[in-house]
Amino acid sequence: MASHVSGTHPGAAVRSSERTGIGSGWVVFAGVMMIFGGLMTLFAGIAAIANDEVFAATRNYVFEFDLTGWGWVHLVMGVVITLAGAALFQGATWARVVGVGLAGLAMLANFLWLPYAPFWAIVLIAINAFVIWALCTAPSPER
Template identity: 85%
Template sequence: MASHASGNRSGAAVRSSARTGIGIGSGWLVFAGVLMIFGGLMTLLAGIAAIAKDDVFVTTRNYVYEFDITGWGWLHLIMGVVITLAGVALFQGATWARVVGVGLAGLAMLANFLWIPYAPLWAVVLIAINGFVIWALCTAPSPSER
């Protein structure tokens, strides 16, 4: 089917040109990489906001997972940097970035679930983004399938 869509190019030429793209060969990995970079930068910005000025976020009383806002800020800052770097590594074709990306997205989902009382909309958006990252990384074909 790929040879019909490419006009007069043969199937082998289509397969070889797909491999020479940006080194990852799958739209799902590009999608996951973009979302990881975007979500990582959003997490990083939330961390900076929490560290810079504690009164940006409203704290709730009697929350089961009550932590210091500055501590949450540092956690989000570090996670944001690592998630962004793993997203960039996906564009380099690093296989380890897929495994690390799934783990980091899962941890980010957990951290943002605990962050809901402080920034509800922001946390829910980041949970959804990380869910899409996990889905895209898990459904992308492996290098042996391409």
């Protein structure tokens, strides 16, 4: 006769931990991608502030902004995204909500950044899309 805790059946703890492991795996993935994307955004901002000639801007683009101004925007966004990505490792629910919002803003900023660094802008847009997907599909910590 097998003894088990009342209200549970054999294997329930295994399934529960598997579900948590899968969910935490997506949150870890999102955290790593946010830290990577935040650092890339931070470095792009530093490069734009330090030397405007690093980037070759496309002429006659609809969204034509000052490169130094974009550098400051990217610098601040990079720091905030990196910190929010690090907070995901602490399991904070607020970090998941903030992460989705910041990833959405970063996608918009990188779309507007396309004339200056098209390849990296597209890569960072894709990374931020994966971050939003991972944060939205991961199960909540209460489950």
